Amino acid sequence: MILDHLASRAADADGSPSLNGLSRRGFLQVGAAAGGGLLLSLSLPLRNSDAEAVDANGFAPNAFIRIGSDGAIVLTMPYVEMGQGTYTSVPMLIAEELEVDLKQVRLEHAPPDEKLYGNPFLGVQATGGSTTIRATWKPMREAGAIARTMLVAAAAKRWNVAPDSCRAQIGEVLHGATGRSIKYGELAADAAHMPVPDHVTLKRPEDFKLIGTPAKRLDAPAKVNGTAVYGIDVRPPGVKIATLAQSPVFGGRVKSVDDTAAKAVKDVRQIVRLDDAVAVVADHMGAARKGLAALVIEWDDGPHAKLSMDEIAGELEQATLKAGPVAQNIGDIDKALASVVTKVEATYQVPFLAHAAMEPMNCTVHVRQDGCEVWVGSQVIARAQAAAAKTTGLPLDKVVVHNHLIGGGFGRRLEIDGVIRAVQIAQHVDGPVKVVWTREEDIQHDMYRPYFFDRMSAGLDDKDMPVAWNHRFAGSSILARFLPPAFNKGLDPDTTDGAIDLVYALPNMHVEYLRVEPPGIPTAFWRSVGPSHSVFVVESFMDELAAAAKQDPVAYRRALLDKSPRAKAVLDLAAEKAGWGQPLSGRVGRGVSLQFVFGSYMAQVAEVEVSKDGAVRVRRVVCAVDCGTVINPDTVQAQIQSAIMFGITAALYGEITLKNGRVEQANFDTYQILRMNEAPAIEVHIVKSSEPPGGMGEPGTSAIVPAVANAIFAATGKRLRKMPIDTASLKQPA
Amino acid sequence: MALTIKVNQKSHSVDVDGDTPLLWVLRDVLGMTGTKFGCGAALCGACTVHVDGVATRSCITPVDSIGTSEITTIEAIGATPTGARIVQAWLDREVVQCGYCQSGQIMSASALLASNPRPTDADIDDAMSGNICRCGTYLRIREAIKQAAQTSKQGSVQ
Numbered sequence: 001m002i003l004d005h006l007a008s009r010a011a012d013a014d015g016s017p018s019l020n021g022l023s024r025r026g027f028l029q030v031g032a033a034a035g036g037g038l039l040l041s042l043s044l045p046l047r048n049s050d051a052e053a054v055d056a057n058g059f060a061p062n063a064f065i066r067i068g069s070d071g072a073i074v075l076t077m078p079y080v081e082m083g084q085g086t087y088t089s090v091p092m093l094i095a096e097e098l099e100v101d102l103k104q105v106r107l108e109h110a111p112p113d114e115k116l117y118g119n120p121f122l123g124v125q126a127t128g129g130s131t132t133i134r135a136t137w138k139p140m141r142e143a144g145a146i147a148r149t150m151l152v153a154a155a156a157k158r159w160n161v162a163p164d165s166c167r168a169q170i171g172e173v174l175h176g177a178t179g180r181s182i183k184y185g186e187l188a189a190d191a192a193h194m195p196v197p198d199h200v201t202l203k204r205p206e207d208f209k210l211i212g213t214p215a216k217r218l219d220a221p222a223k224v225n226g227t228a229v230y231g232i233d234v235r236p237p238g239v240k241i242a243t244l245a246q247s248p249v250f251g252g253r254v255k256s257v258d259d260t261a262a263k264a265v266k267d268v269r270q271i272v273r274l275d276d277a278v279a280v281v282a283d284h285m286g287a288a289r290k291g292l293a294a295l296v297i298e299w300d301d302g303p304h305a306k307l308s309m310d311e312i313a314g315e316l317e318q319a320t321l322k323a324g325p326v327a328q329n330i331g332d333i334d335k336a337l338a339s340v341v342t343k344v345e346a347t348y349q350v351p352f353l354a355h356a357a358m359e360p361m362n363c364t365v366h367v368r369q370d371g372c373e374v375w376v377g378s379q380v381i382a383r384a385q386a387a388a389a390k391t392t393g394l395p396l397d398k399v400v401v402h403n404h405l406i407g408g409g410f411g412r413r414l415e416i417d418g419v420i421r422a423v424q425i426a427q428h429v430d431g432p433v434k435v436v437w438t439r440e441e442d443i444q445h446d447m448y449r450p451y452f453f454d455r456m457s458a459g460l461d462d463k464d465m466p467v468a469w470n471h472r473f474a475g476s477s478i479l480a481r482f483l484p485p486a487f488n489k490g491l492d493p494d495t496t497d498g499a500i501d502l503v504y505a506l507p508n509m510h511v512e513y514l515r516v517e518p519p520g521i522p523t524a525f526w527r528s529v530g531p532s533h534s535v536f537v538v539e540s541f542m543d544e545l546a547a548a549a550k551q552d553p554v555a556y557r558r559a560l561l562d563k564s565p566r567a568k569a570v571l572d573l574a575a576e577k578a579g580w581g582q583p584l585s586g587r588v589g590r591g592v593s594l595q596f597v598f599g600s601y602m603a604q605v606a607e608v609e610v611s612k613d614g615a616v617r618v619r620r621v622v623c624a625v626d627c628g629t630v631i632n633p634d635t636v637q638a639q640i641q642s643a644i645m646f647g648i649t650a651a652l653y654g655e656i657t658l659k660n661g662r663v664e665q666a667n668f669d670t671y672q673i674l675r676m677n678e679a680p681a682i683e684v685h686i687v688k689s690s691e692p693p694g695g696m697g698e699p700g701t702s703a704i705v706p707a708v709a710n711a712i713f714a715a716t717g718k719r720l721r722k723m724p725i726d727t728a729s730l731k732q733p734a
Numbered sequence: 735m736a737l738t739i740k741v742n743q744k745s746h747s748v749d750v751d752g753d754t755p756l757l758w759v760l761r762d763v764l765g766m767t768g769t770k771f772g773c774g775a776a777l778c779g780a781c782t783v784h785v786d787g788v789a790t791r792s793c794i795t796p797v798d799s800i801g802t803s804e805i806t807t808i809e810a811i812g813a814t815p816t817g818a819r820i821v822q823a824w825l826d827r828e829v830v831q832c833g834y835c836q837s838g839q840i841m842s843a844s845a846l847l848a849s850n851p852r853p854t855d856a857d858i859d860d861a862m863s864g865n866i867c868r869c870g871t872y873l874r875i876r877e878a879i880k881q882a883a884q885t886s887k888q889g890s891v892q
Binding site: 267638 | 869873
């Protein structure tokens with residue numbers, strides 16, 4: 001996401017951070033691990049060269065490999081597992097070069113430490129933006145190779161033979177000539193004293209044993225027998241359970257509370273009143289919820305008491321009537337538009353969206369006089385620690401934070417509002433307290449994918465091809481809040497991602513972004529971030545141009561791709577596998593989308609059926625992807641299936657609306673999620689590539705929404721320029 | 735009020751209000767956290783357990799309605815023949831992603847298979863559409879249920 005654009009300024013030739021050469025400059029430290037063994041502490045160069053954009057004080061170790069005397073390889077995972085498979089793919093990278101079996105690798109969650117575990121793509125200790133594999137692709141393999149080289153050196157010294165007469169294999173070093181072998185664990189203590197190689201040569205792709213093969217997920221067994229521990233499952237001794245009601249209008253305050261009935265509920269222990277929330281603390285969530293229902297709270301709704309969608313959307317629309325900061329300009333748009341044969345204009349809108357992860361927001365906190373302990377599943381564990389320190393007034397080193405598996409992140413756990421809230425409550429409670437949000441609170445106090453309003457215009461030449469592309473849009477900038485230095489000159493590289501640097505050759509192109517923060521509703525990253533909005537607009541509008549030109553949508557796009565062979569290849573593959581052009585009967589249509597975001601090329605063809613009453617069913621989706629080198633093909637397939645379901649949910653149902661400042665949706669009845677009976681067949685076709693890996697967690701979501709909308713156009717002739725799909729507008733005329 | 739419930743073949747005495755949902759008794763009183771909270775309103779299926787073998791949403795099931803019925807949770811489903819096949823199929827088909835909903839999915843699927851050893855796609859839709867997966871693992875869930883049904887069939891042939 002984001003930070004692709006910032007990072008690209010300092011990228012290596014292949015766009016990947018590297019360890020090579022770093023040890024000379026003292027960035028790699030080796031020492032004996034506690035309890036004996038080899039400890040490698042890696043450092044990654046911060047990829048961002050702009051010292052002002054992020055904390056550039058970053059040449060510190062980044063991850064830890066520990067090889068114990070028992071031979072166990074313990075890898076401290078700087079990136080958290082929330083379903084995306086990182087707890088399998090990152091270990092694969094290390095194991096490939098270290099020459100160990102994946103079964104020998106044990107994983108630990110990283111503790112908070114921005115300097116040790118900062119994501120070199122993001123500049124903070126964060127899991128997001130489909131960056132993990134891109135950030136770790138080279139350094140994690142180098143980490144494995146460095147460790148292997150030192151283990152081999154230790155064995156060679158012990159045998160008094162040349163290191164290059166030895167080789168490593170499945171957790172041991174072999175000496176071919178004599179048939180001797182020593183296990184890694186027995187070499188670990190010696191290896192710690194071997195010189196650190198300045199440079200390691202990584203395997204050639206044709207020699208990979210693990211990379212590119214479908215490895216089994218290391219986290220799966222614990223997730224099918226109830227033993228996996230998510231944040232919501234922690235139970236420190238004596239823990240109480242709390243649930244809460246927050247001001248239904250953002251920015252409101254508690255005016256009065258009558259807690260008489262709540263206190264009378266069996267097993268309710270305490271009512272905690274904050275400025276803008278009330279919490280019920282109990283022995284169990286059953287009592288806490290019952291107590292919550294019994295509270296009589298009067299709210300002062302504050303300045304946003306009358307806020308409505310008309311006001312928010314109207315303000316965004318108005319904003320796009322004036323010029324804004326230029327995100328990209330190619331050629332001369334005004335000149336080009338003045339001489340075009342056909343002009344096409346349209347406006348688009350996308351709604352606020354909730355994350356609605358299956359694990360509701362929760363955080364467990366124990367505040368003591370001299371310290372604070374936090375248990376949470378977080379995509380930004382160091383920020384969680386800092387937030388707890390700030391809220392309690394304790395120094396950072398007195399705040400211990402334990403990270404946990406996340407029951408769905410999708411960007412929600414990049415935010416620390418839930419940690420702050422739990423600490424505020426825990427400050428009033430004697431002993432540890434687990435604050436669990438009800439589903440209603442989770443939906444109504446989310447931080448939402450922003451609403452955007454887009455104004456498009458384009459001009460076609462005498463051959464009906466686009467020679468002018470003009471795009472102006474307005475909406476919230478998440479980065480301006482999340483990482484202020486990344487918001488420069490009014491521009492936000494996340495929000496514009498997918499709207500600029502298009503795969504298409506457009507001789508005149510002009511894109512402007514206006515940051516408009518809607519009042520009274522917080523915004524945040526949501527799976528596929530900026531492209532979740534921009535790819536819908538760009539790919540829908542490209543479809544409109546093809547329609548205006550009376551040309552086939554695939555052929556029309558294809559004609560603009562001569563300088564983008566990887567994009568053309570995925571488009572061709574998706575079209576071929578989908579049977580593009582083959583006849584369909586009834587109100588059924590195929591729609592296509594094409595994108596290059598998160599470092600991956602992707603084309604999707606959706607096949608959609610629209611019933612007489614307007615109901616939409618996505619029957620089949622064919623996806624072609626070129627994500628460079630594939631680490632775990634099974635994960636690629638799983639993530640694309642997942643991201644497509646996520647995007648279809650948004651296209652069909654996703655919408656958060658405000659009335660009188662209150663979010664109108666509350667639970668899965670009013671904020672619907674795609675279900676099994678609605679799931680389409682999905683085919684994923686992966687283009688074989690030896691390019692550096694691209695991101696995989698998010699691109700499937702941004703690509704599916706326009707593919708579905710374009711398929712509906714093909715099926716009905718109705719162009720949908722506002723999400724979610726308005727099925728009433730698709731009713732067949734009698 | 736003290737109640738006795740039988741969970742995974744073990745009796746537990748719990749002292750909670752009778753209308754307390756079973757989910758919270760399992761998670762917060764008995765410390766069996768494999769059963770998950772998703773919605774509190776029987777809309778998502780994350781809290782599914784078996785009550786006398788029937789898939790039941792524990793988030794809306796008052797604990798005093800259980801009586802002497804046998805409760806089975808994710809922690810013990812692998813010990814039943816059908817549950818073991820489902821769990822193995824889940825691993826073989828690499829179903830899980832975030833995994834949070836999968837306890838409920840596995841409980842719904844094993845109840846389906848126990849009562850209907852050869853479910854059709856429509857049967858699977860009927861039994862499983864009450865279970866939301868935000869990671870969208872539905873296609874693999876369907877494959878896994880079919881695999882488990884298949885291994886069941888092979889088992890009976892032998």
